[in-house]
Amino acid sequence: MNPWPLRSRSFAAGMLLAMLACALSLPPARMLIEQSMLWHMAVQMPMLVAAGSLLMRSAPTAGLLDRFTGWNAFGLTGFIAAQGIIAYWMLPLAIDRAVVLPATDVLKIVSLLACGALLARAFARSVAVVQLFFLGYAVSMLGSLGLYLLGTNRRLCNAYSLESQFSAGVSMLILASALAIAWTGFTLRRREGSRGPEQGAVASRAIEVTALCDLQRDTGNRPASPCPLVSVPLADALHPRAKIAEGVGKAQDLRLEPGGVDSGVQA
Amino acid sequence: MEPNSLPATERPGESAAGLWRTFLASTLVLAASLGLLFAATEGGSASTTETLRRSAVMRAPQPIPDLLVIDATGTSASLLARRAADPRVWIVDFVYTQCTSVCLSLGTVFQQLQAEIIARGLQDRVGLVSVSFDPARDDAPALLAYASRWRIEPRVWQVLTLARPGDRRRLLDAFGIMVIPAPLGEFEHNAALHVVDAAGRLVRIVDHDDPGRALAVATALTR
Numbered sequence: 001m002n003p004w005p006l007r008s009r010s011f012a013a014g015m016l017l018a019m020l021a022c023a024l025s026l027p028p029a030r031m032l033i034e035q036s037m038l039w040h041m042a043v044q045m046p047m048l049v050a051a052g053s054l055l056m057r058s059a060p061t062a063g064l065l066d067r068f069t070g071w072n073a074f075g076l077t078g079f080i081a082a083q084g085i086i087a088y089w090m091l092p093l094a095i096d097r098a099v100v101l102p103a104t105d106v107l108k109i110v111s112l113l114a115c116g117a118l119l120a121r122a123f124a125r126s127v128a129v130v131q132l133f134f135l136g137y138a139v140s141m142l143g144s145l146g147l148y149l150l151g152t153n154r155r156l157c158n159a160y161s162l163e164s165q166f167s168a169g170v171s172m173l174i175l176a177s178a179l180a181i182a183w184t185g186f187t188l189r190r191r192e193g194s195r196g197p198e199q200g201a202v203a204s205r206a207i208e209v210t211a212l213c214d215l216q217r218d219t220g221n222r223p224a225s226p227c228p229l230v231s232v233p234l235a236d237a238l239h240p241r242a243k244i245a246e247g248v249g250k251a252q253d254l255r256l257e258p259g260g261v262d263s264g265v266q267a
Numbered sequence: 268m269e270p271n272s273l274p275a276t277e278r279p280g281e282s283a284a285g286l287w288r289t290f291l292a293s294t295l296v297l298a299a300s301l302g303l304l305f306a307a308t309e310g311g312s313a314s315t316t317e318t319l320r321r322s323a324v325m326r327a328p329q330p331i332p333d334l335l336v337i338d339a340t341g342t343s344a345s346l347l348a349r350r351a352a353d354p355r356v357w358i359v360d361f362v363y364t365q366c367t368s369v370c371l372s373l374g375t376v377f378q379q380l381q382a383e384i385i386a387r388g389l390q391d392r393v394g395l396v397s398v399s400f401d402p403a404r405d406d407a408p409a410l411l412a413y414a415s416r417w418r419i420e421p422r423v424w425q426v427l428t429l430a431r432p433g434d435r436r437r438l439l440d441a442f443g444i445m446v447i448p449a450p451l452g453e454f455e456h457n458a459a460l461h462v463v464d465a466a467g468r469l470v471r472i473v474d475h476d477d478p479g480r481a482l483a484v485a486t487a488l489t490r
Binding site: 035069070071072073074076077080081083084085087088091092093094096097100155156157158159160161162 | 282284285286288289291292293296297299300301303304307308313314315316317319445447449455456457
């Protein structure tokens with residue numbers, strides 16, 4: 001599959017979203033985010049994160065960025081940084097400042113674009129469990145903020161009216177649910193797509209064999225015959241489809257039948 | 268989110284060295300995030316502009332600005348001159364006389380305070396000041412109407428507005444009031460009770476539904 005069309009589509013969508021989101025910070029559209037907490041928190045901010053994410057996905061994966069991947073195993077560093085940025089922009093005082101001070105508004109745009117970029121990178125590098133942990137945390141943060149905004153009679157932002165705060169609360173809840181549903185759907189679909197019932201069995205055998213082979217290599221216990229396999233590190237085998245598919249492909253090339261692993265290694 | 272777009276050949280992140288570097292980087296990033304949040308919220312105590320404003324005033328009293336104001340009789344004078352001529356501690360609120368929303372409760376609160384001050388004989392120690400931030404509509408007759416609507420006793424409670432509408436920004440900034448226009452010519456703003464000492468310094472900001480505390484703070488200052 002040629003990666004270019006997807007990449008340029010990501011780039012175009014990311015640029016478009018980024019420009020629309022920036023336009024919301026400039027007159028005349030600025031009126032919308034100045035008067036409505038919903039437009040500010042539930043439209044502009046998510047747009048910036050999505051734009052950053054799309055732009056990062058369109059960036060070439062090799063090169064400068066890869067220098068930093070050693071500092072970002074399983075996307076952990078990226079997730080934590082993104083979480084910090086999101087937590088800051090949930091503070092009512094930060095929201096007020098972004099409305100009143102243009103410099104803070106610029107900081108908001110830059111940091112939320114960066115947040116999206118970090119998330120794109122982190123999601124691409126992480127297994128589902130890690131994703132679930134951070135997504136679950138973000139969803140519960142958004143959800144409880146939404147409930148609080150809905151329930152309180154106290155104006156939290158000096159910049160917004162109580163009614164505006166209420167509708168922002170509703171939209172936070174919708175956003176939280178949408179994120180949870182989207183991630184679950186996406187993850188389930190990917191799992192489904194990556195292994196059918198038969199393929200799954202073969203893939204798990206292939207992974208076992210690989211692990212065994214790696215173990216033997218690491219401990220110096222070389223198998224009698226040259227280890228024929230597929231070098232799929234376990235961490236890769238746990239998640240990315242490409243690697244599993246690759247492993248399955250090679251395992252099948254070796255006519256490695258499900259259940260026939262032992263003969264495969266020892267032959 | 269598409270794992271297929273990973274660099275296929277090398278994944279340095281998952282090597283042993285990568286895990287250590289990631290551990291180091293994540294810890295630093297986590298510490299930096301928590302530090303930032305801690306600093307932004309004054310150690311977790313303030314998440315809104317309002318709480319931040321109140322704790323800043325409590326820590327360091329702020330001088331009130333010298334602006335030309337007019338009262339309900341149409342007399343104009345500088346705010347600081349009025350302050351200097353009055354030995355009492357002031358409790359100040361910000362209103363606009365056309366208000367039909369939150370300043371109505373501010374009016375009620377001031378009315379209660381006025382009754383309390385007279386009942387306790389505190390009128391020589393504590394004074395009430397309502398300042399209009401809507402000088403375009405609030406002239407002396409409007410202030411007079413407001414005064415009669417709330418049955419204001421001039422010896423306790425005075426109503427002021429800006430003589431120069433251009434000073435509005437300075438007034439609001441000095442007290443940390445944010446006014447946002449609302450439908451039907453209304454305004455929405457952070458309503459509170461501001462205690463200003465005889466030296467002309469804003470020393471405390473109290474919730475508008477806690478007038479007892481405002482009065483306690485004010486009387487404590489006069490001892």
